[in-house]
Amino acid sequence: MGRSLCFHRAGMRKQVLTRQRVLELIDQLQVGEAIPSERRLSSELGISRLTVRAALDDLVRDGYLERRHGSGTFVSEPKIAQQLTLTSFSEDMRRRGMVAGSRTIELREIHAGAAVGRSLSVSPDSRVMLIRRLRLADGEPMALETLHVPAALVPGLTRDRLENSSFYDLLERDYGVVISHGTQSIEPTVTNEEESELLGVPLHSPAFLFERTSRTDDGETVEFVRSLYRGDRYRLVAELSQRRDRPASAQAALVAAE
């Protein structure tokens, strides 16, 4: 903590570096413990207090910290982030202290077809990898994932490389593809016979159906995923806030009746 930001990587914003530094700090502290004050961080890191503050704002918004006016800034109870973000299943489970795993059920190359072609912004004739995986937490089936990715993006993809790994990590490490944004929808559904058997739940059990389309920075669509999460083991929880100084905003999409 006696160092200023001379550890910076070229071009990286000070705010971002500060965020990372503070996250390291948080890892070393217990819930409820205070981090150093803004003024202290400012002088120790050799940056302005507003810059420190901006980094902390971000961490507060993401739920890592909570501020108490006049007291300090404290490590939060680990809780659900307010914002939905692109999260790999593996990372998600790891943050819960669980061991994430996966079992590849199917891996083959298909023609995209109309629907998948549209979702991936490729022609229906395009070659696409279809990957079906059962996602496990502490060895228990949690979700069933069907993933489509343009075949040209992942030459030489094998089951071995997929086993017990995060697809995002693999994309980046082995293919230099970095996912940066996407769109996700969530619907309630019920499990069919095959799904029920794979997930170990009764037929027609309630489940969440997540559909996600992910893109790289330059807008290339790199995956379309459907994931079915068991409703008996999975629930979305959010801390909500209504600020008097903000108008209410919508929290859901309403789709047209068929």
Added chain:
Amino acid sequence: MGRSLCFHRAGMRKQVLTRQRVLELIDQLQVGEAIPSERRLSSELGISRLTVRAALDDLVRDGYLERRHGSGTFVSEPKIAQQLTLTSFSEDMRRRGMVAGSRTIELREIHAGAAVGRSLSVSPDSRVMLIRRLRLADGEPMALETLHVPAALVPGLTRDRLENSSFYDLLERDYGVVISHGTQSIEPTVTNEEESELLGVPLHSPAFLFERTSRTDDGETVEFVRSLYRGDRYRLVAELSQRRDRPASAQAALVAAE
């Protein structure tokens, strides 16, 4: 726009007032149209550019505006806010250009009991109002809502006053109760016989079950609501982002198996 912030209400933060002023502006513009530059707003409102910027940051985060470096700041396509917020059904529907309505099915005073007592932080013997309402959008059933509120909070509550109104508005207007934060969980479920009939969907249709506990600023729990939203008409959609400079964070709660 030739006025400075002399329209301010006592104690209200400049950032908040700016936000409101800009929201008014947005209402008058078309999607894709530019708002005045930060520098222009700064001089016209008589506040510093950083303060303008903070207000715009907020609006950008909430999806009202999008910034293009070097070009300006533009009105966004109306889209789903990234953050889940406390939203009244009425406001939600209105933002979709639909007419919100409701039909009160039941309004009576009961004893809280163990579960509701716990949710409302009152004793099981406490008197609690039970309100069941069907929520309509353009006259069509959309959600079934069961609301519990401590009876002492809403003396003289009648069906008339509930009809076609937002409970939040009513709480504030008639009882001076302002909800400020809460916790919401979302689960997939299926409709039972009564629910299916009320919502006009087949038996065992997938649906979202929202449970929400809402509190005032000083932490008093003022309502516990269960809402059942039709899965065929309701879906959660989010724009997702994975910033390289941010660690992934969880987006859901995982509940223990019963």
Added chain:
DNA sequence: CACGATGATTGGTCTATGCCAATCTCTCGC
């Protein structure tokens, strides 16, 4: 010992300013 007052520390908000990067517009030259 307990309570109240005071001072220190902390977060909260804002001002003024500077510089860089990206984009747009206008002018000039071919």
Added chain:
DNA sequence: GCGAGAGATTGGCATAGACCAATCATCGTG
């Protein structure tokens, strides 16, 4: 008329500093 370059405008990021509000700790008094 078109393209390139320069200047203007815009967002992006940061500094230094000031002041207010809330909380905490310490000290003094009853």
